[in-house]
Amino acid sequence: MPSTEPAHRARSWWRDAVIYQIYPRSYADGDGDGVGDLAGLRRRLDHVAALGVDALWITPWYPSPMADGGYDVADPRGVDPLFGTLADAEELISEARRRGLRILVDVVPNHVSDAHPWFRAALAAPPGSPERARFHFRPGRGPGGDLPPNNWPSEFGGPAWTRVVEPDGTPGEWYLHLFAPEQPDLNWADARVRAEYESVLRFWFDRGVAGIRVDSATLLTKDPALPDLPGEGPHPYVDREDLHDVYRAWRRIADAYPDPRVLVGEMWLRDPARLARYLRPDELHTAFTFDFLRSPWDADRLRACIDATLAGHAAVDAPPTWVLCNHDVTRTVTRYGRADSSFDFAGKAHDVPVDPALGTRRARAAALLTLALPGSVYLYQGEELGLPEVEDLPADRLRDPMHFRSGGADPGRDGCRVPMPWSGTAPPFGFGPDGSDPWLPQPPAWAALTVAAQQTAPDSMLNLYRSALRLRRAATGGPTTTRSGLRWLPAPDGVLAFHGPGTLTCWTNLTSRQVPLPARHDVLLSSAPLTGGTLPPDTTAWLRPA
Numbered sequence: 001m002p003s004t005e006p007a008h009r010a011r012s013w014w015r016d017a018v019i020y021q022i023y024p025r026s027y028a029d030g031d032g033d034g035v036g037d038l039a040g041l042r043r044r045l046d047h048v049a050a051l052g053v054d055a056l057w058i059t060p061w062y063p064s065p066m067a068d069g070g071y072d073v074a075d076p077r078g079v080d081p082l083f084g085t086l087a088d089a090e091e092l093i094s095e096a097r098r099r100g101l102r103i104l105v106d107v108v109p110n111h112v113s114d115a116h117p118w119f120r121a122a123l124a125a126p127p128g129s130p131e132r133a134r135f136h137f138r139p140g141r142g143p144g145g146d147l148p149p150n151n152w153p154s155e156f157g158g159p160a161w162t163r164v165v166e167p168d169g170t171p172g173e174w175y176l177h178l179f180a181p182e183q184p185d186l187n188w189a190d191a192r193v194r195a196e197y198e199s200v201l202r203f204w205f206d207r208g209v210a211g212i213r214v215d216s217a218t219l220l221t222k223d224p225a226l227p228d229l230p231g232e233g234p235h236p237y238v239d240r241e242d243l244h245d246v247y248r249a250w251r252r253i254a255d256a257y258p259d260p261r262v263l264v265g266e267m268w269l270r271d272p273a274r275l276a277r278y279l280r281p282d283e284l285h286t287a288f289t290f291d292f293l294r295s296p297w298d299a300d301r302l303r304a305c306i307d308a309t310l311a312g313h314a315a316v317d318a319p320p321t322w323v324l325c326n327h328d329v330t331r332t333v334t335r336y337g338r339a340d341s342s343f344d345f346a347g348k349a350h351d352v353p354v355d356p357a358l359g360t361r362r363a364r365a366a367a368l369l370t371l372a373l374p375g376s377v378y379l380y381q382g383e384e385l386g387l388p389e390v391e392d393l394p395a396d397r398l399r400d401p402m403h404f405r406s407g408g409a410d411p412g413r414d415g416c417r418v419p420m421p422w423s424g425t426a427p428p429f430g431f432g433p434d435g436s437d438p439w440l441p442q443p444p445a446w447a448a449l450t451v452a453a454q455q456t457a458p459d460s461m462l463n464l465y466r467s468a469l470r471l472r473r474a475a476t477g478g479p480t481t482t483r484s485g486l487r488w489l490p491a492p493d494g495v496l497a498f499h500g501p502g503t504l505t506c507w508t509n510l511t512s513r514q515v516p517l518p519a520r521h522d523v524l525l526s527s528a529p530l531t532g533g534t535l536p537p538d539t540t541a542w543l544r545p546a
């Protein structure tokens, strides 16, 4: 990092960092093939730097058949030609570092692609072979082994098992895949699997990445008996006790580097105490608080989530990690514009009415609320533009296996992955060269939401984020404030008011009426105009005592 960065800040940067998530397929297309790439991303680093974030998390850029947008990794040490080369990735890491931006990469340890050499070798080898032992191969049940070995469901719908044809042409064993069939699960009881991922971590740390986002981080280890669900005792593959050993070994690797390399877990656990166990000082550094993203726009629910998260994290001295949105979930302005503003994978449906103005107003208020909380925050590309979920993509353009494997019942995740609008008045909005056709079509109405359009509009979502990040950095950003907690202030029902870290006081009104603000204060920033010392509905204000 720049030598101007104080040593104490360098050591603890991750405790209160704002990290910007980039889904490279949809960020910027440098070569005009309709798919975002590293050349395009490098040209857009100005935008990231101007936003004022500390780091970027880049979702998988590895060689992949793209059955699940790159989460089907065929080579965890490479870069897919669609995105560029390993040299491009190294250049990007150095260039970002010169601008004071750290890079986190995504490591996908639960599964590989069916095109990975290990899986190819497993298919070519007989049952019981060492090649198959790196995965979960089992004979089927029932006459002729026609039924899957157990009743586990795939996260994407259908059974979590697929039967293979043996090299001699006969129907053979089944293999486990908690996601798509193109994503066979690895067997974490096999020492070769553990050694491989430890080596992958070192590979990227040696190239200067500052951290790893661990994909599907609660699912790696399995009960070797692979029992049916529901069973008695611990879950056969979620949050198992032996998983902690994996992360202890990873933490030792991260800690062997002179500057901190951080591990952030993607952990969909509902119990904050179970989550916090992964954040003990010798395990992962942080994990996303998905309960915050699942909570509806409701003061009591959000406050309960904040309190439980802070308590769970305080017990292990880990900073909470807040997130409102990512490449898997409904975009924030759309979610908050619905009558039911909670998020649940199981509850995703088509044709749910949305009030976009209300959703945007709440998303602005939620952004300031989130950025005032102690801990780190992840933003997803386009969140800073207030992009909505695109819910009317043509059926023949959809790609997400979550949609197809649900038989179309689930709208899928393509709608939050539509390419970024940068400039101009018509698609591709500067995403790629004029005349290129982005892999998912952008709505013409996004002309009003481009980076260029928002840059010059003082009240735009983009300028709200820029101001908020500048003020947050000024108000916190130091070892004395990063660990301080949160103190709730007396406030009317439906209003969240607290002193956050540093000098910020945050007031969020989640009711539908005006509420009075305290006397004798300066307003540093508000998500909507304030009138006469009151806070309008669905508005957040950042205050400082006058």
Ligand code: ISL
Pocket: 068, 071, 072, 108, 155, 156, 179, 215, 216, 266, 268, 327, 328, 345, 346
């Ligand atoms: O699908 C879920 C619940 O039904 C989620 O909990 C799911 O496990 C979670 O979203 C995992 O996501 C990650 O791994 C997937 C990939 O498709 C996602 O994009 C990624 O974020 C498989 O690698």
